[in-house]
Amino acid sequence: MTKEMNLRELALAILMEVTQNGEFSNKVLNQTLSKYQYLAKQDRAFLSRLTEGTIERMIEMDYIINQYSNVKVNKLKPVIRNILRLGVYQIKYMDQVPVSAACNESVKLAMKKGFHNLKGFVNGVLRTISREVENIAYPSKIAQPISYLSVVYSMPEWIIRNWLEEFSFETIEKMLQCSLTERETTIRCNTNKTTTDELRKGLMSQGVLVGDGAYVEEALRISEYDSVQRLYGFTNGLFQVQDESSMMVAHAAGIKKDDLIIDVCAAPGGKSLHVAQLLEGTGSVIACDLTEYKVDLIKQNVERLGYTNVEPRVQDALELDDTLIDKADVVIADLPCSGLGVIGKKNDIKYNVTPEKQKDLAQLQRNILHVVQHYVKKGGTLVYSTCTVNREENLSNVEWFVDRYDFELESLRAYLPERFVKREGKESTIDKGYINFIPGIYNTDGFFLARLVKK
Ligand SMILES: C[S@@+](CC[C@H](N)C(=O)[O-])C[C@H]1O[C@@H](n2cnc3c(N)ncnc32)[C@H](O)[C@@H]1O
Numbered sequence: 001m002t003k004e005m006n007l008r009e010l011a012l013a014i015l016m017e018v019t020q021n022g023e024f025s026n027k028v029l030n031q032t033l034s035k036y037q038y039l040a041k042q043d044r045a046f047l048s049r050l051t052e053g054t055i056e057r058m059i060e061m062d063y064i065i066n067q068y069s070n071v072k073v074n075k076l077k078p079v080i081r082n083i084l085r086l087g088v089y090q091i092k093y094m095d096q097v098p099v100s101a102a103c104n105e106s107v108k109l110a111m112k113k114g115f116h117n118l119k120g121f122v123n124g125v126l127r128t129i130s131r132e133v134e135n136i137a138y139p140s141k142i143a144q145p146i147s148y149l150s151v152v153y154s155m156p157e158w159i160i161r162n163w164l165e166e167f168s169f170e171t172i173e174k175m176l177q178c179s180l181t182e183r184e185t186t187i188r189c190n191t192n193k194t195t196t197d198e199l200r201k202g203l204m205s206q207g208v209l210v211g212d213g214a215y216v217e218e219a220l221r222i223s224e225y226d227s228v229q230r231l232y233g234f235t236n237g238l239f240q241v242q243d244e245s246s247m248m249v250a251h252a253a254g255i256k257k258d259d260l261i262i263d264v265c266a267a268p269g270g271k272s273l274h275v276a277q278l279l280e281g282t283g284s285v286i287a288c289d290l291t292e293y294k295v296d297l298i299k300q301n302v303e304r305l306g307y308t309n310v311e312p313r314v315q316d317a318l319e320l321d322d323t324l325i326d327k328a329d330v331v332i333a334d335l336p337c338s339g340l341g342v343i344g345k346k347n348d349i350k351y352n353v354t355p356e357k358q359k360d361l362a363q364l365q366r367n368i369l370h371v372v373q374h375y376v377k378k379g380g381t382l383v384y385s386t387c388t389v390n391r392e393e394n395l396s397n398v399e400w401f402v403d404r405y406d407f408e409l410e411s412l413r414a415y416l417p418e419r420f421v422k423r424e425g426k427e428s429t430i431d432k433g434y435i436n437f438i439p440g441i442y443n444t445d446g447f448f449l450a451r452l453v454k455k
Contacts, residue, residue, distance in 0.1 A: 174440030341446020409433030
């Protein structure tokens with residue numbers, strides 16, 4: 001058995017867990033990588049690329065298979081279906097894999113999994129696709145725009161229909177293109193411990209490529225590394241991974257020394273720790289989440305980054321804590337959401353969201369807002385945010401909120417980083433108090449935030 005065969009077998013096992021057992025791809029891939037730590041860097045990269053790529057392009061893979069197989073994808077045995085998906089991905093997207101290897105190794109894998117009788121079928125379908133790969137007839141952009149976007153960018157049709165109610169075709173295409181483009185990782189420098197220049201030097205000494213953030217002073221963008229945990233400065237808390245859109249929350253909050261901040265859905269602590277950083281050791285941050293497990297994640301990050309002004313707490317945001325009423329200068333409500341802004345990083349989210357789940361989430365967000373608005377003192381601020389781009393979970397909730405509670409939207413212009421504000425034209429919604437970061441238009445994840453002030 002060759003090494004490559006082993007890697008493909010691991011990829012198949014991951015795909016089976018994700019597609020048959022509903023596991024999250026990030027989780028299963030990370031577990032596999034930690035189990036097989038002895039794998040060489042290029043093997044880890046091959047495995048990651050093959051599994052992540054196949055999952056993020058799954059609708060396209062199935063479309064291609066359906067063009068050339070006499071048995072439709074949904075009628076195939078799950079193992080064979082996933083072997084074909086992996087095979088087609090190698091043929092179409094992995095130039096470094098010879099077509100013959102993609103076909104032969106897929107056939108061997110089918111036999112190894114007990115499907116000797118289907119080796120001719122797997123071989124036939126993959127060989128045909130390898131010959132026809134440049135001639136695949138995709139849905140027409142003009143005549144079938146929804147199918148076109150769905151197949152070319154592997155996005156479920158219902159999400160595209162939903163987005164078309166709010167965004168133009170061109171904007172959606174940009175978002176989708178962006179979700180399939182590899183971006184650097186953004187990190188937030190812990191400026192209480194080091195400077196961005198020192199951090200940059202340390203990372204570069206390990207051969208990491210380091211660029212400036214696009215909008216936020218304390219952000220750096222890194223690439224060409226193997227594992228974040230092994231990077232310079234990780235263990236001693238010189239940085240935290242955080243997208244620049246997320247970093248905007250702490251800025252939008254307008255933190256002042258000695259403020260009391262309550263972060264109602266805080267794990268793993270990205271925003272709580274950023275806020276603590278801006279407090280420079282003063283004030284305090286109560287960082288809550290639902291379970292011990294989640295709160296432990298916050299604790300680990302607090303310890304690593306070395307903050308003494310953060311108090312992690314198990315607290316259900318749906319249950320009012322009387323002792324906190326009217327106490328907070330700032331409440332951060334970064335709420336559970338459908339996550340459609342981070343499909344570039346969590347590539348199976350798009351297949352798991354349903355219209356019903358999205359509706360339930362929008363309701364959950366309202367229920368949480370109803371409770372946590374009590375914690376804001378008069379004149380204090382509530383920052384509402386999600387990592388999704390659809391209106392129901394974003395602006396519609398904000399409109400619902402200001403209609404019912406004694407809050408108003410306040411312009412973000414005075415709060416967001418200067419570099420960002422400068423690029424926003426006169427028409428920007430930041431003057432209305434909210435912003436929808438659209439991937440492909442902004443160089444960030446998809447993200448929404450609104451600044452609400454208690455009258
Ligand atoms: C978007 S994530 C928060 C990310 C975090 N703010 C950060 O920047 O690292 C949403 C969090 O809400 C938590 N959550 C969900 N329901 C909750 C509830 N009823 N009460 C408290 N936290 C909840 C989830 O466990 C999850 O950690």
